[in-house]
Amino acid sequence: MTLALLCAPALAAAGEFFTLEGHGGPVKGIAVSESGAILTASFDNSVGYWMDGAPRWLEGHAAAVNAVSFLGETRAVSAGDDFALYLWDLDTGQGRRLGAHLGKVMSLAVSPDGQTVASASWDGSIGLWDVAGNTAPRFLKGHEAGVNAVAFTDDGARLYSGSADGTLRLWRVGDGTALGQIANNGFGINTLVLHEPGGWLAYGAVDGATRILSIADGTEIADLTLDRRPILGMAADPARRMLAVGDGEGYISLIDTASWRFIVDFHATLRGPIWALAVSPDGTNIHAGGLDDAMFSWPVDGAEAATRMVNGERPFLSGSEATSNGEAQFMRKCSICHTLEPDGRRRAGPSLHQLFGRVAGSLPGYGYSETLLKSDITWDAETIDALFDLGPEVYVAGTKMPMQRITGAQDRADLVEFLRHATQTE
Template identity: 40%
Template sequence: MPTSLRLAALLAALLGLLAGTSRAEAPMRGHGGPVRALAVTADGQRALSGSFDASAILWSVEDGTALRVLRAHDGAVNAVAFLPDGGLLTGGEDGRVILWREGPEPERILATHAGPVSGLAVAPDGRRVASSSWDGSARITPLDGGPALVREGHLGNVNGVAFLPDGRLVTAGYDASVRIWPETGPPLTVPFEAPVNAVAAAPDGEIAAGAADGTLHLLRPDGTSRVRLEIGPRPVVALSLSPDGRRLGAATVGGAVAVVDRAEARVRLTLVGPGLPVWSLAFRGPDELVTGGGDRLVRRWDLATGEPIGPLAMSRPADALAAYAGDRGAEVFRACEACHTLTPDGGNRAGPTLHGVFGRRIATVPGYAYSPAFRRLDIVWTPETIARLFEIGPARFTPGTKMPEQTIGAAEDRAALVRFLEKATR
């Protein structure tokens, strides 16, 4: 080969290597909404993410490229999981758990809930899948098509689910409890001081539970408490265990992730992102963590240094509520901002735009995929109906809603929210 051709080939190879390095060190971009769910394969080569944009993406972690985009859910993808045989699972706001294999279409709907799916777990034997839902239940569904086992008893949303090594099921509830279910008979109920948002089970049977008061609890397999850790003032919303069970990651809506040494029961690292909520996380081996959150990105973190792999800086969106500084109603609305826009050009997010909401009949925003139950309701949005929605909660006022269950206890806060919406949604 002539020298000039050898040099050209060498240069091309070098540029390709540099490009590959650049892709590997960049956050994974592709979702149009916050990244709600994450899972990573045992070999660390692939990741699966679910988003408020109603899609799931299968990634090559090493080079950061999207291998497949999975679209079948009518609403946010809240939970994802890998099966041992390479199958993919997604759970959505539409109440469905969908099984994917090769090809662009789902293989089948594995389970159907009456409310949004909030969590997925694969049994230690790899033959059953557990799903938790805001319909107040958890289901254990055999992959061979056998009948599902339904677990009911929580008073409200079931926010998370996990299998213990012996096959028992653990569920986390909005009713401020963790329940440990034997194969038959009633569950063991462990009470908490705040709603429990996430649960995980270690290889030795220890149970981790993350609560809305910013605490992380480590429970023995019999439900007794080993330790209670203060993670931060903001709610813990997601948990992940390293493959060897030695480290535990706890993500918060405040944007920080605590990495806990489980044996020592202490926080060894705090990963600080751009300040937006971290909704999901998964370990990639013992020394790397993958996170997803409000910035719509999937990020990688080096746990030896506590630093992100690739750039952390991002252009933050303009604060849509800056013009309402000091308005109590605007502050109350911040809990709704992730799912709803206010302006004509804001469009739909996980929830429909609120522009022009007053006087509008329920379930009539163009382009938004409402649940069938929601479309059957006979409600017109007025100051009175919006106040009532937050007084008794969406589950009671609008049965069949995809909206997270939440109430505003103080009448003055409900009134302030209504006054703000009257101004901001004209």
């Protein structure tokens, strides 16, 4: 375990919340390598390469970068609003322009053999690029609007694409033949995840559709659509045990792909959408990007444990009758980092068990920030309300708790009422 941590270019211990800061604009794309290194694509025209906490900036694009992928551990490919694709040598930071589309490039996929990059473009085509540069790029045409997402089959012979025209199509890579339409969602498809061994394909769309289809015959395996839209990002761990879905309202849902049930659902941005999502190779963290000039990485272990915490199964989505607003607030906004139990199971934040009347920073054994230790707050209905009315970064400037506000007074009141009971039990 220790060895794995040493070898991995980890930026923080697995299972901890961390932030990658340095971009001068929102984060639109995230990629992870097998070893856990991270690439971030940003509105600031650059790609960040994060190995040991410090970024290396890959500069070359003339506009926002929307997508980035690793090619092994030492090379990468990126594309964006300048229509261009760049190939990067991660050791030197040098970039080479592979070529360009006639419109923005929204996403990229690398063939399993690492030889070919597929690009989804708003010019309506899918580009196929020879990484070695020996053959000219090819463009697959047929979609009636911009292409947003592409995914290779495991043998690299075929490619799925999702488009703003609402359709999901299949192509033969070798000769570019269109093999047909797999599904028509009506509304534009933004993102795809393919898992051939499991026989499924997941897509997310503008209307909020989050559907799982059978690869064999295109029939629906599960419909996980919630009332939030659009779906902007999807990612899975390498084994595809867990699917993360990010939406325009800033929520991330984690779905167990064995049962197609929600594991947890949490609010992951202060404001705005989740544009970029990736899961760490060991499945312990979800990296997310949005309007903030930073990438946030959320611990998943906490999320999994959280499901077992309240009223047995499916705590947060058990239906509005069964789940009070206060409980829903807690599950979505706090449970990923806090338990309500005395056992002190490790999370990013301290257990909130017996919170009312606690002097801030006084739970034994938890490593608080200096700021919280020095504050003279005692937690009660009023101070908890203030914490999320103003936001932790304002109320206790310098705290380790990430910025987060709950703007609705009733939501805060409901949360406080829920906590008052739930932190007393056991």
